Amino acid sequence: MGMREKKVQRSRERITSEAIALFARNGYEQTTMEAIAEAADVSPRTLYRYFPSKDLIVLASFTANTAKFSEVFALRVKEMPIERALAEAIFAVLAVEDEEPKHALLVRSIIGQSPVTRARLWDYLGEQQRSLTKQLSECLGVEVNDPAVILTARIALEVLLAAADIWRASKGRASSRGTAENLMLLLRNGGILFPNPGTSALSKPSGSNQPVKKLPQRRRHASM
Amino acid sequence: MGMREKKVQRSRERITSEAIALFARNGYEQTTMEAIAEAADVSPRTLYRYFPSKDLIVLASFTANTAKFSEVFALRVKEMPIERALAEAIFAVLAVEDEEPKHALLVRSIIGQSPVTRARLWDYLGEQQRSLTKQLSECLGVEVNDPAVILTARIALEVLLAAADIWRASKGRASSRGTAENLMLLLRNGGILFPNPGTSALSKPSGSNQPVKKLPQRRRHASM
DNA sequence: TGCCTATTGACAGTTACTGCCATTTGGCGC
DNA sequence: GCGCCAAATGGCAGTAACTGTCAATAGGCA
Numbered sequence: 315m316g317m318r319e320k321k322v323q324r325s326r327e328r329i330t331s332e333a334i335a336l337f338a339r340n341g342y343e344q345t346t347m348e349a350i351a352e353a354a355d356v357s358p359r360t361l362y363r364y365f366p367s368k369d370l371i372v373l374a375s376f377t378a379n380t381a382k383f384s385e386v387f388a389l390r391v392k393e394m395p396i397e398r399a400l401a402e403a404i405f406a407v408l409a410v411e412d413e414e415p416k417h418a419l420l421v422r423s424i425i426g427q428s429p430v431t432r433a434r435l436w437d438y439l440g441e442q443q444r445s446l447t448k449q450l451s452e453c454l455g456v457e458v459n460d461p462a463v464i465l466t467a468r469i470a471l472e473v474l475l476a477a478a479d480i481w482r483a484s485k486g487r488a489s490s491r492g493t494a495e496n497l498m499l500l501l502r503n504g505g506i507l508f509p510n511p512g513t514s515a516l517s518k519p520s521g522s523n524q525p526v527k528k529l530p531q532r533r534r535h536a537s538m
Numbered sequence: 539m540g541m542r543e544k545k546v547q548r549s550r551e552r553i554t555s556e557a558i559a560l561f562a563r564n565g566y567e568q569t570t571m572e573a574i575a576e577a578a579d580v581s582p583r584t585l586y587r588y589f590p591s592k593d594l595i596v597l598a599s600f601t602a603n604t605a606k607f608s609e610v611f612a613l614r615v616k617e618m619p620i621e622r623a624l625a626e627a628i629f630a631v632l633a634v635e636d637e638e639p640k641h642a643l644l645v646r647s648i649i650g651q652s653p654v655t656r657a658r659l660w661d662y663l664g665e666q667q668r669s670l671t672k673q674l675s676e677c678l679g680v681e682v683n684d685p686a687v688i689l690t691a692r693i694a695l696e697v698l699l700a701a702a703d704i705w706r707a708s709k710g711r712a713s714s715r716g717t718a719e720n721l722m723l724l725l726r727n728g729g730i731l732f733p734n735p736g737t738s739a740l741s742k743p744s745g746s747n748q749p750v751k752k753l754p755q756r757r758r759h760a761s762m
Numbered sequence: 763t764g765c766c767t768a769t770t771g772a773c774a775g776t777t778a779c780t781g782c783c784a785t786t787t788g789g790c791g792c
Numbered sequence: 793g794c795g796c797c798a799a800a801t802g803g804c805a806g807t808a809a810c811t812g813t814c815a816a817t818a819g820g821c822a
Contacts, residue, residue: 318788318799346777357802362779369653397731429593433657454730459707465700465721466730472692476685483683497689502732506678506690507621508725510734542768542819570808581771586810 329354329364330378333371338420342372342427373434376421379414381406383471384445396453401498404474408490411478415486422482439475443467473497553578553588554602557595562644566596566651597658600645603638605630607695608669620677625722628698632714635702639710646706663699667691697721 315323332353336345347368351361365371386406391399411418425431447467451458477494504510556577560569571592575585589595610630615623635642649655671691675682701718728734 316789321788322800347779348777359780359803360801363801366779368778400731429657429661430654432660433653436656436660437653450730459704461700461704461717461721462724462730464704465697465724468696468700469693469729472696473689476689476692480683480685480688493685497685500686500689504728504732505693506674506686507624508728540820545819546769571810572808583772583811584770587770590810592809 325354325356325360326364329356329361330371330375334375334420334424337372337424337427342368342424342431367430369428369430369434372421372424372428372431373438376425376435377438379410379417379421381409383407383442383474384449387446388449391449391453396450400470401494404470404477404494404498405491407474408477408481408494411481411486411490419482419486422478439471443471446470469501473501549578549580549584550588553580553585554595554599558599558645558648561596561648561651566592566648566655591654593652593654593658596645596648596652596655597662600649600659601662603634603641603645605633607631607666607698608673611670612673615673615677620674624694625718628694628701628718628722629715631698632701632705632718635705635710635714643706643710646702663695667695670694693725697725 329350333345333350336350336353339345347361348358350368350371351358354361356364365374381403383403383406387399387403390402394402425435447463448458450463450467451460454460454463456463473494477490477497480493480497481488481490502510553574557569557574560574560577563569571585572582574592574595575582578585580588589598605627607627607630611623611627614626618626649659671687672682674687674691675684678684678687680687697718701714701721704717704721705712705714726734
């Protein structure tokens with residue numbers, strides 16, 4: 315990698331880390347692009363070349379730390395049943411929450427501060443969902459617009475989001491992986507609406523979550 | 539209602555309808571607030587008093603035409619099982635799609651044009667979800683942070699969104715209600731991942747959707 | 763009729779973002 | 793090392809979404 319690309323890389327990382335720091339200190343709306351540019355030691359115009367909009371800085375910080383659902387799924391589905399592959403993908407995406415809880419909570423709090431930022435996350439999840447739908451349809455040999463695969467993909471991502479929500483509500487004290495496992499068990503048993511015979515309709519009192527296996531760490535300001 | 543409030547009401551409706559018309563003609567980004575103000579015959583400053591931001595005009599046009607999920611659910615759950623009440627709420631929210639397909643498609647296309655606008659919809663759905671979670675927890679006598687109710691609320695809204703998506707993909711030719719019914723049947727049968735014994739894992743070929751019962755029409759630019 | 767208050771409008775200012783052009787700087791053949 | 797090219801950067805001017813402030817206006821009511 316030449317001098318040129320290395321400089322770009324470093325600028326990019328400097329921008330994201332300085333921006334996150336400023337957002338954390340002063341709030342998202344209160345920190346101007348000019349301030350970020352100064353902190354990252356580039357001109358405002360250059361900052362806009364790296365990130366066409368302020369919210370994309372936040373999204374970059376988010377995606378840099380989270381595995382891509384569809385990628386993990388694509389990898390795992392070759393060697394295990396679909397249900398397990400989905401579970402693995404969910405765990406992989408949630409890995410940051412268990413490994414760097416502080417940082418995960420911080421980024422989420424920044425995302426929560428601005429509608430535009432939430433929009434980027436929503437769009438990102440939409441892409442993941444479309445991608446997963448496509449993969450599921452190929453696995454099962456049905457059309458991509460088959461209601462069954464569309465619904466399955468959406469529910470899988472909902473389990474992920476619900477786990478993240480519950481984890482956040484616990485302020486990072488719970489295990490996100492354990493939470494996700496709990497939810498998937500619930501789903502398998504038919505949930506509240508369609509409980510399978512012999513399973514309780516409600517979730518078991520989840521005072522203690524399972525211990526979490528350590529997974530290889532992802533670096534914070536990765537290549538993105 | 540006095541002269542004063544009536545004037546406000548009329549201004550509000552003039553703004554939303556003119557704005558939607560302009561968005562439809564020129565696109566969301568291309569129409570300025572100034573242009574909307576002029577079309578609605580108010581000063582720009584006044585326009586901002588009615589709608590603090592451009593995207594909220596679009597959200598208002600959306601919510602004015604769609605029933606509130608949680609309200610319908612609250613009403614119906616008193617007289618029928620939860621599963622049916624959820625279904626009724628889904629049908630009620632989807633009613634616009636079947637009654638005013640053109641308008642529904644238009645608003646959705648405008649929402650699709652801007653991330654901020656999508657964010658508002660997402661936030662709106664988030665409120666609905668929290669509200670539904672609370673109601674479900676009361677119905678079942680469990681905590682609001684019970685994973686089971688959280689997941690149930692999310693899945694219910696996902697069914698709604700999936701139905702809307704599939705309906706939109708059909709360009710309004712399908713029945714959104716029929717689509718939703720199809721999805722709920724799928725869910726009841728355990729879907730792809732956990733099929734109940736004796737049910738096909740995949741959705742049945744849905745060439746013909748059920749006929750749709752006519753429901754009382756909601757006015758387009760209602761009180762909001 | 764005349765006062766009071768809610769609504770409106772005009773003006774100036776901030777900030778996110780864009781297009782354009784001049785300047786700098788790393789990469790590379792010589 | 794030298795000079796050329798293309799990529800990267802920076803500065804400047806402009807647009808448009810907002811926001812605060814204050815004066816003008818117009819219902820509502822005594």
